Amino acid sequence: MRAVLYILTSLAVVGLAFWAYRENYATQQALSEADKLHLNIRAAHSRLAVLRAEWAYQNRPDRLRDLAEINFERLGLLHLHPDQFGQVDQVAYPPAPLLPITDPVDVSTMNSIAPKGASNADEDPL
Numbered sequence: 001m002r003a004v005l006y007i008l009t010s011l012a013v014v015g016l017a018f019w020a021y022r023e024n025y026a027t028q029q030a031l032s033e034a035d036k037l038h039l040n041i042r043a044a045h046s047r048l049a050v051l052r053a054e055w056a057y058q059n060r061p062d063r064l065r066d067l068a069e070i071n072f073e074r075l076g077l078l079h080l081h082p083d084q085f086g087q088v089d090q091v092a093y094p095p096a097p098l099l100p101i102t103d104p105v106d107v108s109t110m111n112s113i114a115p116k117g118a119s120n121a122d123e124d125p126l
Contacts, residue, residue, distance in 0.1 A: 068077050 068075070071077075
């Protein structure tokens, strides 16, 4: 009986060691993938910062003004004036939402036809 208990205990220890070994390598693999993702995110952030700087550099007002003047004949651009814009009272705002229905009336139970056996007041009973 002791031999069976020793064999089962040793098999359990070997099984747990194998499980711990697999979990250790799976964890290390997940950590290395997370590190790669962090590197990719940092690289994307640095590329985004460069692109934002380039965008700001390319959209300088003095540069755009010079380009507009150089290409005036080809583009036909005109200077902006305040009177070219509309007034605030000319803006079409969306209509106000409909009021919510608070006391609905169920019309499916109302019957406009008189029930059988009842007579209309306009009819002559004779």
